[in-house]
Amino acid sequence: MAIASPQEIKRTRRGETSRAAILSAALDLFQERGYEATTMRAIAERAGASLGSSYHYFPSKEHLVLEFYRHTHELHLAAIAPMLAREKDLTSRLRGTVRAVVVTCEPFHAVAGSIFSTVANPSSPLNPFGGAAKPLREEVVALYAEVIKGSDARIPGDIAEMLPLTLWLYQMAILYFWIFDKSPGRLRTLEVIDETAELIVRLLTLANLPVLRGSRKRILGLIRSVVEH
Amino acid sequence: MAIASPQEIKRTRRGETSRAAILSAALDLFQERGYEATTMRAIAERAGASLGSSYHYFPSKEHLVLEFYRHTHELHLAAIAPMLAREKDLTSRLRGTVRAVVVTCEPFHAVAGSIFSTVANPSSPLNPFGGAAKPLREEVVALYAEVIKGSDARIPGDIAEMLPLTLWLYQMAILYFWIFDKSPGRLRTLEVIDETAELIVRLLTLANLPVLRGSRKRILGLIRSVVEH
DNA sequence: GCTTCAACTTGAACATGTTCAAATTAATAG
DNA sequence: CTATTAATTTGAACATGTTCAAGTTGAAGC
DSSP states (O other), X not given: OOOOOOOOOOOOHHHHHHHHHHHHHHHHHHHHHOTTTOOHHHHHHHHTOOHHXXXXXXXSHHHHHHHHHHHHHHHHHHHHHHHHHHOOOHHHXXXXXXXXXXXXXXXXXXXXXXXXXXXXXXXXXXXXXXXXGHHHHHHHHHHHHHHHHTSSOOOOHHHHXXXXXXXXXXXXXXXXXXXXXXXXXXXXXHHHHHHXXXXXXXXXXXXXXXXXXXXXXXXXXXHHHHHXX | OOOOOOOOOOOOHHXXXXXXXXXXXXXHHHHHHOXXXXXXXXXXXXXTOOHHHHHHHOSSHHHHHHHHHHHHHHHHHHHXXXXXXXXXXXXXXXXXXXXXXXXXXXXXXXXXXXXXXXXXXXXXXXXXXXXXXXXXXXXXXXXXXHHHHTSXXXXXXXXHHHHHHHHHHHHHHHHHHXXXXXXXXXXXXXXXXXXXXXXXHHHHHHTTSHHHHHHHHHHHXXXXXXXXX
């Protein structure tokens, strides 16, 4: 409920071991049973710790999810590094990056629903628009900046400024769609990613048309005004 | 957690009184204290009922929120009826309708955050993409169909087909923005509504341009494929 | 080795959403 | 009016996230 106080816990070796055990148990159990079905008591038990000890390291169950996110983010980065190093075409880079998101998250599909709802809550420390999850969001936004920068596409400056954040939002939308996707192998999500990635790049090109200049300026102004707080 | 069984409770006069008292107490308390701070025990107490009785009429706390939604929807409909009867300009109709949403919801701004997160959860009966909240969503979509139909704008058939649902989604996005809006009188949300309403109608016009034909078809196909399940 | 103190651990206690079996009430049939 | 039955009401019991005061541990300084 309350935002986590940002004070770092100074980690001794003993503490670090406990913390790691608790986190690892939590990640396992979230995958096995889902977020809601995993109780803090079960986490503590599997970690060989006590209930209170878990709360010493993680202020709440939600904060364990935050680590869960960070974990998948690392996996995602590792998965796309070779592609980003090789590929120059923006559509391909975008498609590859977003495809990798859902592929990386696939083992957690069952958990994702309840997590997403937690994340959507503005008063949750996990809400990416503020609170504890903000740094992680910024890492993802930076990743999309890299996706753009490393491509051979020439994006006008005013668009380039807002694009990474917009693509992050796009990724969130894809993830929400993916949560509902019941098709075998989550194929429909992959199709939607392919289609939208192409469409986005196409619209970026069209944005230079004279008729669209006005709308383009307005849209960018809108995004800018929505983002600033 | 479980989806509500759709069996109607046959309401005798006695039952109806109790049900109404519980609902009314819940609506009051949600406004006074917010969703999370309102306990089922407090609702029962204020309603002069017992805890168990509340659960006899409402399968869960979330289902009380659903009624809360329905309540604000009625208020919204009443608020915009005169405007819709008079106004023919699509931009004005759209702006007026969405403005009325946030104005109607203003008394519940403090509650809205936690409610929104509950609603976003795919496994919640309140999730508008399925479950108990679907009928209400369809009412709102129908309202936007009316917003379009009653206007003097001539919308191409393929767009008109998908537009109401898209506008419902747009309304959801505005509401999410509104939740975070801390400006006095929620002025920023109103500004964003004005700007986006104009922009949407402008883009609808532009969609007829030959250069945009391809993208238009693709976007519509995308929406269609995303909506169908 | 002893003291000190912060880090760490513990489990009981609490609040609250939910379930349920039993009790109560009121309407209906005879 | 009485018996029956379904609707309604009740509150105890349960599960689980969270808090907290008290206990334990181990390293650093002497």
